[in-house]
Structures are given as structure tokens and as C-alpha cells.
Amino acid sequence: MSTTLIKNARIVNEDCIEAMDVRIADQRIQRIASKISATEGDRVIDAKGCYLLPGMIDDQVHFREPGLTHKGTIASESKAAVAGGITSYMEMPNVNPATTTIDALERKFAIAEESSLANYSFYLGATEDNLAEIKLLDPSKHCGVKVFMGASTGDLLVEDPAALDAIFRDSPVLIVRHCESGAVISENTARLSESKSTFTIEDHPILRDDEACYASSSFAVGLAKKHNSQLHVLHITTAKELALFEAGPIENKRITAEACVHHLWFSDKDYGELGNQIKCNPAIKSESDRTMLLKALTTNQIDIIATDHAPHTWQEKQVPFEQAPAGLPLVQHALLSLFDQVKNGQMTLPQIVEKTAHNPAIRYRIQDRGFIREGYYADLVLVDPTASTLVSEENTLYHCQWTPFLNHEFSAQIKNTWVNGNLVYENERVCGTPSSAMRLSFSH
Structure with a gap:
């Protein structure tokens, strides 16, 4: 041997x-x-x-397979991931067709078995009528169920209060949430349309502002408390949302929060130079929001750092703002960006390891990894x-x-x-x- x-x-x-x-x-x-x-x-x-270091465990990636392989594949993006020090990932359901059944979920596992260079798991996507599939999830085999709340495409958007209540009541696995309020975004769009006929990238954090994020995050936290659910709120971007989360170690928390590397790195000051390259949902917000996210990581209000790696082709990004897809590629450079945060005095190396390896392993109860x-x-x-x-x-x-x-x-x-x-x-x-x-x- x-x-x-x-x-x-x-x-x-x-x-x-x-x-x-x-x-x-x-x-x-x-x-x-x-x-x-x-x-x-x-x-x-x-x-x-x-x-x-223990390898980074990325709890939020979009590797685009099946159906969107012109953007990326499990093979290509896991290759970039291991080059960036990511050894395990959990991948999202908004592919084509969307991963909303156990059969579709297992087909993705089969693809990964043949092509992934990093350890893998996949989320089932919630819809307003697939509660029976959600109940079939096995906590020993499946990482969680992803609920898009107020900001998604296709049938993955779940806004019906009764459907949401049932998911929070009956899910046997961790619920992870994309939290932006579609109603608030629509109100912001109507208000801004009164003074502008065309939106630009600088309008993105205005359309998807802190109120849109807080309204949805607070609703999700309220549902989790009502049903004593296990809830993990993804990609927090605003200082306002931080009041929803308790400071302290992750052990025994039932409601946890995540920040993503691009929201820790970029601010709205970068839109002028990078434009649609950094268009993402939730939007990159102000410098003061970025500063507060970094602080919340050190006080353990935010428990996990992930990427939300979401590649699109260069050509897809070279269109007017309103038509450009949201998302950016990150897995190869995420851990390196965090080392720069350490060099800049924002965090310590043990804190980086806690947020990228220890805490994901604890939160998801991953066996024999993360340390x-x-x-x-x-x-x-x-x-x-x-x-x-x-x-x-x-x-x-x-x-x-x-x-x-x-x-x-x-x-x-x-x-x-x-x-x-x-x-x-x-x-x-x-x-x-x-x-x-x-x-x-x-x-x-």
C-alpha cells in the first residue's frame, strides 16, 4: 500500500x-x-x-449539468474546484431539467460518479407541488432541499404560503434558502421605472435592495422558528439581515447563515469596471454592507463561507444589463481570495478554516470530513x-x-x-x- x-x-x-x-x-x-x-x-x-488546511467544503455551487453544459460541467467545474483547494461540494438543482424528483437527483449522482474530481452531493429543488418527493429524501444520503423564495426561474420558485409552510413542517433534511422577495423587487422596479426607461448594472443593488433580502430572510426565519426547522440561509448580503442570526458557535444552532466570497470581496464600487461580470443574485451591495459581513464572520453571526459558483459564457454576459444572466465563476479563486482577506487583517487563518471546512462539516453532519x-x-x-x-x-x-x-x-x-x-x-x-x-x- x-x-x-x-x-x-x-x-x-x-x-x-x-x-x-x-x-x-x-x-x-x-x-x-x-x-x-x-x-x-x-x-x-x-x-x-x-x-x-482541511479542504474547503463548498455548500453552494452551480455546475450546470445536465442541460446547461455550454456553461460548465461537473467534470470541468470540479477540476477548477480542486485547483482552488475545494475538495467537496454541494450542487444546486436549477439545471435543465430542474432537479425536483429523487430520480433526477440520482441521475446527477451517477454523472458525478463518472466525472467529478471532488467529493459531491446534490440538493433536491423544492416546487409548490413536490412535497411527496421532499419527504423521500434520506438524511444519510442527501444534503438538503433548496427553496428559491421570491427570485428564481421556472417552477423552482416557491411563494405559496401553504406550500412553504408544509416544506418547513415536513422536510426530513436541512432546508437551504435563497431569500429575496419578489414583491419588493417588483415594487422597486416600478418605482425606479418612473424616472428611468432603461436600467443599468448600477441599478442592480437598488432593484434587489436590503428590503428585498430582509423581507424574505425574516419570513424564512419566522417559518423555521414556527416549525423548529433546520434552516440554512444562503448568501447573506446586507447588514440589515444580520439581526436575524445569533452570534456564537455553530454547534446546536438550528438557524444558520452563509456569506459568499464575492460579496466579501466586491462592492457596488466595482460595477463601473466589471459590469455584468459581477451581476449576481442577491446583488453585490455597498462597501458598508461588505464590511459588516466580514465583521459578522468574526463574531460567528455568519457561520459558513461558500462560493455560489455560477458560470455563464462570456458571450452571455456581453448583453445589456437587463438581459444578462446572474452569476459568476468562483471555485478556483475562492480560497485564494480568503488568504488575501487574512493578509488584509479582515480574518485569521483559523477563522477561514472554521468557516470553509469545520462548520460546513458540522452543519451538514458530513461524516469524517472537514477536520x-x-x-x-x-x-x-x-x-x-x-x-x-x-x-x-x-x-x-x-x-x-x-x-x-x-x-x-x-x-x-x-x-x-x-x-x-x-x-x-x-x-x-x-x-x-x-x-x-x-x-x-x-x-x-
Whole structure:
């Protein structure tokens, strides 16, 4: 049996940074110690000067398969993910056809089994009439049910109060929510139309403002409290919404919140330069909102950091604002952007690891992942804080082949990524195969 010995790593794990060696064997972390001697058969990696982190668990991605594969595929986007230090992901149901039945859900698992380079799970999408399917979800096999509330396309939009009440009452799995109020967005659109005949990208955070977000988030939190539901509110973007969430450790919380890397990085000041590239829902808001999101991460009002990776082709983005699709590609550069946040003094490395690995594992009850512990799966990423990463068209791996970070030089570099003990990324090259990845399993 071949083994890997990582020597001289600075392990970032469970609120501390400690110099340790790690041996990987048979997919898992076999041993962690201050000094481990190499034995015959070890592949030795000298990690001197580098940080070893548990791989990022991204609880919100859109990999576009099936049906939208001109934008991305499970193969292409998981390749970009492991290059960015993401070792597990949970993917959304708004594909074509939408993932609203157990059969459709299992077909996506079959695709991932053949093509994903990172560990995977998939959400079932809620509709106003698929409660019977939701009740069939298995908490040990399925990560959650996604409810689009007031902002979606097709039949994934759930606004009927009776349908929402039933979902919150009867779901056997975690409910994750996209919270924007369609009614408030419509009111904002009508009001702005009185003075403008055409909207521009600068209007996006006005149309989808803090009131639209708060109205929907507060309604969702109210339903969760009414039914004692397990609720995770995705991509919080406003300071106003933070009052809905308790500060403190994630353990035993029934209502949790997430922030996404682009809302932590960009503000409305960036619309002038990047335009539709950073059009997303919920909209990127003000600098003061961005500042408050970062602060809320340090006080544990916000529990998890994700990407909401949502690629569209470059051509699809090169249209007038109102016709441009919402979403941007992020998985390859998410963890690097967080290292820049650490360099800028916004967060610490242990906080980054808590929000990207520990807390997703705890919230979703993912078995044997999210921590660097003996016996856990060896989902690991080695990061060199002394080597920078200049983002170029040539080294961007998304199927859509563009990134809003083009020409930015990040302050760190992803050196290696392991998925279940298999080296899948090394020295700027993806080297893994789909046999490295596994379907996530959950305790309950």
C-alpha cells in the first residue's frame, strides 16, 4: 500500500496553527505527530513554509449539468474546484431539467460518479407541488432541499404560503434558502421605472435592495422558528439581515447563515469596471454592507463561507444589463481570495478554516470530513503563503474561460490538493481522476 508523508507542515486546524507531520494511507489520515519518520513506500512531500488546511467544503455551487453544459460541467467545474483547494461540494438543482424528483437527483449522482474530481452531493429543488418527493429524501444520503423564495426561474420558485409552510413542517433534511422577495423587487422596479426607461448594472443593488433580502430572510426565519426547522440561509448580503442570526458557535444552532466570497470581496464600487461580470443574485451591495459581513464572520453571526459558483459564457454576459444572466465563476479563486482577506487583517487563518471546512462539516453532519484528524478522510490542501498567484486567461480552468479576478495577483498559491488521500492537484496541474472522489455521506 502506497502512503504519503507530508513533512514540516503548519497545520491550520481547530483554532490553532501547529507544526506537524501527517501520514496518509488508504484514503485517510493515518497519523499526525510532531515528527514522523519516513518508511519504505512513503511519498514524502516537504511542506516547509506552507500551511496545510482541511479542504474547503463548498455548500453552494452551480455546475450546470445536465442541460446547461455550454456553461460548465461537473467534470470541468470540479477540476477548477480542486485547483482552488475545494475538495467537496454541494450542487444546486436549477439545471435543465430542474432537479425536483429523487430520480433526477440520482441521475446527477451517477454523472458525478463518472466525472467529478471532488467529493459531491446534490440538493433536491423544492416546487409548490413536490412535497411527496421532499419527504423521500434520506438524511444519510442527501444534503438538503433548496427553496428559491421570491427570485428564481421556472417552477423552482416557491411563494405559496401553504406550500412553504408544509416544506418547513415536513422536510426530513436541512432546508437551504435563497431569500429575496419578489414583491419588493417588483415594487422597486416600478418605482425606479418612473424616472428611468432603461436600467443599468448600477441599478442592480437598488432593484434587489436590503428590503428585498430582509423581507424574505425574516419570513424564512419566522417559518423555521414556527416549525423548529433546520434552516440554512444562503448568501447573506446586507447588514440589515444580520439581526436575524445569533452570534456564537455553530454547534446546536438550528438557524444558520452563509456569506459568499464575492460579496466579501466586491462592492457596488466595482460595477463601473466589471459590469455584468459581477451581476449576481442577491446583488453585490455597498462597501458598508461588505464590511459588516466580514465583521459578522468574526463574531460567528455568519457561520459558513461558500462560493455560489455560477458560470455563464462570456458571450452571455456581453448583453445589456437587463438581459444578462446572474452569476459568476468562483471555485478556483475562492480560497485564494480568503488568504488575501487574512493578509488584509479582515480574518485569521483559523477563522477561514472554521468557516470553509469545520462548520460546513458540522452543519451538514458530513461524516469524517472537514477536520485534520486521525481516521478522517484525507481531504487536504497545501498553501504556500510566500508564492503569489497571478490570474491569467491561460491558468483559468473554468469551462467558461473567464474570471472577474483576471490580472489580480493573489498573495498565496495552492500547491497541492488531496481528495480522499489521492493527489489531484500539484504544482499548477490537475492530476486526479474521478475515481479519487466519493459521494458525501451524512450522520443523523
